[in-house]
Amino acid sequence: MLKTHAKYNLGQVVRHRKHPFRGVVFDIDAEFANSDEWYDAIPEEARPRKGQPFYHLLAENDHTYYVAYVSEQNLVPDETGEPVEHPDLGDLFGEFDNGVYRLEYQLN
Numbered sequence: 001m002l003k004t005h006a007k008y009n010l011g012q013v014v015r016h017r018k019h020p021f022r023g024v025v026f027d028i029d030a031e032f033a034n035s036d037e038w039y040d041a042i043p044e045e046a047r048p049r050k051g052q053p054f055y056h057l058l059a060e061n062d063h064t065y066y067v068a069y070v071s072e073q074n075l076v077p078d079e080t081g082e083p084v085e086h087p088d089l090g091d092l093f094g095e096f097d098n099g100v101y102r103l104e105y106q107l108n
Contacts, residue, residue, distance in 0.1 A: 006053040007072055052071055054072070060086050
């Protein structure tokens with residue numbers, strides 16, 4: 001049985017530890033669940049451990065919006081208190097309050 005504990009929660013705003021972007025957590029994998037090609041494209045000296053939570057983020061930087069897949073070791077909480085402006089936020093989340101977006105979606 002896989003036992004992991006995610007440090008960050010759905011709707012939480014986080015920053016990348018090394019790269020200049022931040023985003024909102026919209027999904028969490030208990031451990032690495034992307035392709036080997038994706039993983040192998042990361043320089044060996046920078047590759048994160050696979051056996052840790054990985055987060056799907058609605059991400060933004062100074063130039064664009066995108067979806068990012070980031071290991072827990074490379075994330076830190078965003079302390080700015082500022083909302084994220086990603087255009088897809090409204091599809092999953094409601095109000096931004098105290099650094100967190102409230103999960104708000106409808107199931108079919």
